[in-house]
Amino acid sequence: MDETLEAEIAKRLKRDEAGLVAAIIQQHDTAEVLMLGWMDDEALRRTLTQGRVTFWSRSRQEYWRKGDTSGHIQIVKSVALDCDGDALLIGVAQTGAACHTGTRSCFDGGLIL
């Protein structure tokens, strides 16, 4: 298994000042948007090679494989990079709640319009 992100993918990424791209997590069969997380090259490499979604936590400054603590894992079904390389759309099979508050989506209850 490769230990670095494929060069062809890495060169397409447009990272922010912190070296991160945004990762939209979408339930693969219902198209519900569950959450948005952040990935550096290594988090993306792990996500592409392990079949489970790994993020970089901006608040805790550490890697975070979704579900390792909560059991609410995300099985990777597809990964797409957008046209300008600063966002990923990741289709997953989500177990249980995606949100740490216990709701299915991190956007549930957050309507402002």
Next chain:
Amino acid sequence: MDETLEAEIAKRLKRDEAGLVAAIIQQHDTAEVLMLGWMDDEALRRTLTQGRVTFWSRSRQEYWRKGDTSGHIQIVKSVALDCDGDALLIGVAQTGAACHTGTRSCFDGGLIL
């Protein structure tokens, strides 16, 4: 019409070093994710009050109301803020292609897994 973003909303935003939050754009009736853009407080205020989506362009460093040049406008149907305030999910009615490359979604053709 208010000239500043409502204080109650503004205090919930967790902005990055550039003062931005991520905005996921989703076709409201099909749930297709069309693109991801960036918003500062003013772009969000305009989006909430004008019924059209306005972004902050990180590359051009200017406001950008989607469709003003291309005609591919986004009519705002809903806006939700996530649990930790660093991402918006915006339901829209998209006219034509969301992507500047001419594809419906900025993720079309970008599959890496």
